Amino acid sequence: MARIPNQRWRIASSQPEIVEQISLSTGLLPLVSQVIVNRGIENSDLAHIYIDPETEELPSPLEEFPDLAASIQLLEDAIAFKEKIAICGDYDADGMTSTALLLRTLRHLGADVDYAIPSRMKDGYGINQRIVEEFAENGVGIILTVDNGISAYEPVLLAVELGLIVIITDHHDLPEKLPPADAILNPKLLNITSPYRGLAGVGVAYILAIALAKKLNKVKGLTSQLLELFTLGTIADLAPLVGVNRRWLKRGLRQLPNSELPGIQALMTVAGVNEEQKQLQPDDIGFRLGPRINAIGRIGDPQLVIELLTTDETGIALERAMRCEAVNSERQQLCEKIQKEAIELVETKPIPWKELRVLVVVKENWHHGVIGIVASRLVERYGVPVFIGTYEEEEEKDKNKKNKSNQELKIRGSARGIEEFNIFEALNYCQDILGKYGGHKAAGGFSFPAKNLESLEQKLSEFAHQCLEQQHLKPLVKIDALAHLEEINHNLYDQIDSLQPWGIGNSFPVFWTPNVTVKEQKKIGKNQDHLKLVLQEDNSPKEMKAISWRWGEYCPLPSKIDIAYKLQENHWQGVTNIELEIVGVRLSQENKTIAINHQIKTNNNIKKGRFNYNGRTYACSLWQPLNELRIKNEQGKVLAIKKGNRFGLLGTSRNNARKIDITKPPYFHLIKTAISVLQD
Incomplete structure (x- = not known):
């Protein structure tokens, strides 16, 4: 018997008036306009900023971050007086890219700088007493935390008591009591509407680095390197792609294929990222570059990544990247093994x-x-x-204790x-x-x-x-809009692609199509764990190829399904096609989509009905003397269409109604559904 994933779907409400306004103003297809409306873009002005974030006027970071000027002055003085600076980073991609970014900056500015990263296994997260004491013993004057420190009250207090200056750069949630640092840079301290609010740790480090370099008039030759590290760390940390993150990432993703950093070039080589792309996509970082960095922090030595991202030697960079690749392969095997054991435990225990x-x-x-x-x-x-x-x-000293109790x-x-x-x-x-x-x-x-x-x-x-x-x-599938397979073409894909970066906080568009026939399906991949499909929608000759990652266990899918999907390009032998990446399926909802609650004929001239469509309830009526179909939504708006006309009227009355092209989605399919209800 055919099985399907146990999912719940959430389909965004259509907003045709705003969508039409944005489409007319921007030239975007209605489907794409609906997507950005779903991202909180409510008018044409915001849509233009969303399309080109560089057009928005940003407030100065010096105005937004109260302690930024003080941080710059402390570091400027330390550089001038050759005082030792120590960076305390973290072992994830955000922390390691932040550490590399500030190391590159401070070395470029002539600082005496070193770093330390706590061990995931021995120390756990963030700066601790041991690191503070080692810094003090080594003559450090300033501790600069990156991607940690905001919750480290006791270690920071110890540092202050030992006479060290502490600058915290972090992005994590604020504790009830802030540590007694000399300066704190954290976007969570900013107004919730600030464009800097969503910065990851590497974003805070980036702002500090650029501001310090500008103050010392040494920013030349540094900006592009730092933007690349910012891009890598921000996406790998799953930071929200909104505000300045989205603005700077659009620039950074275009720049990465021509990276100036040997470490990033080597990482792209071993990860199989195509350096001939006009720009990288967030998925290139999220699924290829980022995991190879994160793997080191999980099961390796973070120093390897710092060396990779700070070296200017191509040979060293390639050797470090190859070691990252080997560790990542080990990490993948560990994940597969643990996942298999966990599922077995869940389902057999049960x-x-x-x-x-x-x-x-x-x-x-x-x-x-x-x-x-x-x-x-x-x-x-x-x-x-x-x-x-x-x-x-167990600690080494406990390994020989035979009677160590579970307690x-x-x-x-x-x-x-x-x-x-x-x-x-x-x-x-x-x-x-x-x-x-x-x-x-x-x-x-x-x-x-x-x-x-x-x-x-x-x-x-x-x-x-x-x-x-x-x-x-049940796993949640968030869906932007209903699309028909005939609407899927290179123009739609190119418009979606032009709005990159998609990611956390600005999720990649997901469409759905009802009543799709599975024409072909087969398992693929080394472990037969993926599913390749050929699909065809009812009443359409168009067939589309599709892929479902890690869905091999659901083969064969039922022959008739509703599908939810993303769009992707497939390049093969010089030909580029648009294909579907299936993220959700459910049994065909044909009978549920047109669910008639009641249908009555009040007289020979008017026929009425009710139906649910795309998660919303509508009333419909056919006024035979006028040869007019009327469809009313839950908000009281009526769409009136005369037979044979391309345009209808939409409004709460004839006086405020506006003309609508009923051949465009979503009107065409809504009308088709209403007619089928009234003819039943």
Whole structure:
């Protein structure tokens, strides 16, 4: 029997009036205009800024960040007096690119600078007492944190007590009590409407670096290098692609194929990124370059990435990139192994995650560095918040103790959430049985005594029942608009592509098409875990090729389905075609889309009906003496069309109605549905 993914779909409401206004003003297709309306763009002026972010006038970072001027002065003085500066970074892509960015900058400016990155396995996240003491012993005058420090009250206090100056650059959520640093740069301290609000750690480092170089009149030869590191770190950290992020990334993605940095050139080579592209796409970084950097922070030595991104020697860069490639392959194998074991544990134990409304899965001998990736994959599979953990490795001194009891063991883990569930609030709810924890709405990390495992599962389930219903426990597919396969062409793809970068906070457009026939399907890939399809929509001769990643287990799909998809280009033997990347399917909704609640004939002259279309309810009527079809929506607007006319009237009355071309979507398909209801 055919199986399909267990999903829930959320289709955005169509807004034809705003869409029409934006399409007329910008020349965008209505489908594309609907996409950007769904991104919160509500008028033509905002649409033009969205299309070309460089046209927006930005406030100066010096006006936005209260401590930026003080930070520049402290660093300028340290450079002038040859005072030692030490950067404390982090072991993820954001932290490592931030560290490399400031190392390049400060060396370019003549500073005496070194760095340290805590060990994921030994130290955990952020600056700590050991690092502060080592800096002090080595004669450091200024500590500059990147992508961490905002929650490190005790280590910062220690540094101040030891006579060190501390500048914090971070982007994480603010604690109740800020650390006693000499200066703090964090976009979370800015107004929520600030275009700098969404910066990642590397974005804050970028602003500091450019501002400092400008102050010292040494920005020449530095800007493009820093923009490339900003682009790499921002996308790899899944920062929201809005505000200055989107503006600067459009520039950076165009620049990366011609990168000046040997490390980025080498990374693109080993990752198989096509350097002949006019610009890179966020996916090139998110799925190719970023994982090769992140893999080092997860299971390797971050120094490798810092050397890769700061060297000017091509040979060194290529050797470091090849080592990144090898570590990433190891990381992929670890992820596959742990994911397989986790799924087996969930389904054979079994773990009653539907009843608990949260999935807690723990097993020994899983690598701490990669379980967060597995948590994300389990969320994709089950559509439920996931808390995954493994037992802490015993310290060397304890390895020979034969009678070490379970009561002393600790579990360390990672969490990933769904839209309706706040991970950080859930961890807060369980703080009495946790040890260390931290995170934000979508993700977090934690540790706790192993003896508290059952209590933690119960407490998380309590929290989940407060915010989740059963209908939430399915992977969510967010859809922008209904499209028909005949509308999909190079023009549509090119318009979507021109609005790059798409990503977190500005998600790639997803369309859906109902009543599609699966003409062909087969498993592909080394492990037969992907699905290749040929699809055809009802009442259309057009066939389209499609791919479904990691959907091999659902082969064969039912012969008749509704599909949700992204558009992608496929280059083969000099020919470029537009294909579909399937992200959602459901059984054909044909009978549900045209769900007639009642249909009556009041007299010989008027026929009435009601129907649901695209998630909205409409009333329709055919006025036979006038030869006019009327369709009324839930807001009271009426679309009136006379038979044989290309244009109809839309409004709440004839006086305020405006002329509409009914051959354009969504009107054509809406009218077609109404007619089928009235003819039934």
